[in-house]
Amino acid sequence: MELTGRRAECGVLDQLIGAVRAGESRALVLHGEAGVGKTALLEYVAARADGCRLARASGVQSEMELPFAGLHQLCAPVLDGVDRLPPPQQDALRVVFGLSQGSPPDLFLIGLAVLSLLSEAAARRPLVCLIDDQQWLDRSSAQILAFVARRIGAESVALIFATRKIGDLLDGVPEFAIGGLNDADARTLLNAVLSGPIDQQVRDQIVADAHGNPLALLELPRGLTPAQLAGGFGLPGAGTVEETFVRRIAAVPPETRRLLLLAAADPSGDEILVRRAAAQLGINLDAVVAAREAGLTEGVPRRRFRHPLVRSAVYRSASEEDRRQVHAALADATDPRTDPDRRAWHRAQAAAGPDPEIADELERSAGRARARGGLSAAAAFLHRAVTLTVDPAQRAERALAAAQIELQSGGFPATAELLELADREPLTERQRARADLIRAQLAFATSRGSDAPQLMLQAAKRLEPIDVDLARATYLDAISAATFATRLATPAGDLSAVARAAAAAPRPSGPRPGDLLLDGTAAAFTDGYAAGVPTLRKALAEFGAGMSMEQELQLLWMATTTAMRLWDVDRWQWLSDRHIQLAREVGVVNDLALALAGRAYVALFTGDLVTAAALTAEAESVNEVTGGNVTPYGLLGVAAFSGNRFETERLVAATARDAIERGEGIGLTIAGWAAAVLDNSLGRYQDAAVTAARGFEHPGDHAVYVWTPAELAEGGARSGQIDAAEQACRRLDEMADAGGTDWILSVRARSRALLTGAGEAEALYREAIRRLDGTALRVDLARAQLVYGEWLRRERRRLEAREQLRAAHTSFESMGMTAFAERARRELKAAGGTARKRVVPAQSELTAQEAQIARMARDGLSNPEIATRLFISARTVQYHLRKVFTKLGITSRSQLTQVLP
Incomplete structure (x- = not known):
């Protein structure tokens, strides 16, 4: 097949086909104006892909609201492989394609199932998937195929999209802009389709009007008579290609x-x-x-x-x-029994005005779409039903229902539009409260920013006389939003204002799982840290008892951050693990990113930086496939603890910019804490004190993020800023006296020792070490040994100093905390000791994804289980494992336990 003037484009496509034949996977987006030749290039691929299996789909404008229509087109030829998928993925596809009944599957479980299905289809021979008119795919299909395009790796699968413009869904997928032909190629193409003579002036005018568009070159002459072509009588307004067709x-x-x-x-x-x-x-x-x-x-x-x-x-x-x-x-x-949704859609398009019967039918179609996991389609059916509904109350109810579904599916602009529709109706108080709540959730989902707490507070207050339990749940959501916004919240929605309103909320109708969390958190943020501790301890002790999975998922983020604020590492780890487990089991992928980010910080403080990095990478994978907006704070923590100066400083600056743009004040606090950790590790104590002190300018910040005072105490004590260090220690005293866990008592003792005379300092240093010795909190134990060793050296007790400094150096080295290790090495050398040379482990040669897969395989996960966690195919997992074995010099999974710590 020959295409005029497309040598570069065909070369790119030939390379892509060659790579797929060689066992690789590729995704490519061909984009350009209508008629520019995208479809012809897809046909070129189809003609050249001999020996490959073809699967095709085309978006159609009139099917954009029918759930999974495009996906079904693409997958129909390979559905014979469904039985070879893991059972949850089999069930998801069967429900989506109407082959069986079941619970509505999560969108990303469907995506993983499609990825596995295409991988399975490519097992025998390479698979080439051609998706034309991507801009007209139904949204559910478009989301899933974009997900698959980002996750293919080593499956011998190609996904080639043709679209007019690259939208958000395909942003980041490799792309190739298809432009018009140059004048010489345009004339060649025009001459090839002409069956008779043409006047030079007419030819030039057609070429000029076509602007290099191949379809225009083929179609514009069709409407001209032989006399117009040959006699030079001019072209009476050729216009666009579509106008020619008209x-x-x-x-x-x-x-x-x-x-x-x-x-x-x-x-x-x-x-x-x-x-x-x-x-x-x-x-x-x-x-x-x-x-x-x-x-x-x-x-x-x-x-x-x-x-x-x-x-x-x-x-x-x-x-x-x-x-x-x-x-x-x-x-x-259309048969109403076999295709009721298509029939309902046609009836809606045929309606000249409001029609209650058709609106009811569309509502039923929305229910069926939702049952198959087609949230976008369900919202579209309801949206159309709104315009056909006569009764204002019912119209408002359907608009709010559609807005809620759009919010769940990530259709944020449509959510805002539907809220505007609802606001035009005479809403009841319950409906107005519901609208306020959706609007607040929309603000939180899109930015987690400054407006969300105030909007949630407004919704909670409106709900008080209508539904006390829902009002209290909304107050808890408002507190969560305020902990994100902190210093950047609007004045009426800052943490103290939200906490005061929550503390004054009506009592619940009966004991509910979130009530203790709400009451304890409100007390802590209004009356001081100690006021909330007893209730919060009880909340964590009773968490999970008698709760459904849905209730746990709603509250787990607040529960895990509460355990962190109470310095309760055991409960923090347990709750974080539970959050990840439930998010995976239930398929709530948006929750998974938050859960993984929280668990990464547990790994950080226990000194397992490799796991922290792996969890952060997994959270990034979730963000990538969901388009989520969970900021990768784990990356910042890993960089700071690793002592990677340039990476930490880069991430601190990027995080601060992003936080201000999003109105997410907690980002500024975390960035300040990370910078202070880095400064203390490098011995830049003045900088550490200045950076950490900024967190005390805003009471809400250090109330939410409890680790900053330790950095201020160390930086301030070492740089002579004693007042600042003393202020930090008073904050640590408050938490230690109320909380009483070994972790906070150790950190308080270490920090107090830095400000205490020689008589009491040693007892405090020893207490800091004793409380953490034998626990999982290796980072703070090593830091206590480091400052104690530094103190002993200055007291000229060199032999004892060497013992503490060597222990600290060994720990920091083993954890990969290079800057703290170097600080310990310098002190050890000054004390007359030497540090053992660090042996670089073999696994340092692995890429981040290879290390992540290797650790999961070492822990006993199968290839399909690893694939499910990382949103890749099992064949890609196997491909990476082969590379891992080569790099580590091993031949089987069982040997991973010998080479990975």
């Missing part, structure tokens, strides 16, 4: 136009359906002959228009009344 459509007989409109209105591929609808309209199918002769179509069934622009030109040039008539005929011809 003129040709207008020239065919009326019956032919109606048949074309019928085919354009329902591209279902069911010729019997089209025949039935045509019979109802009294259209003779022989009318298609005139369409063929005019070069508009190659047949009536689906996708037989000469070009998608013909379909859109047919539909858009028709009158509204004609469109309604063909949709009504198609609805009548």
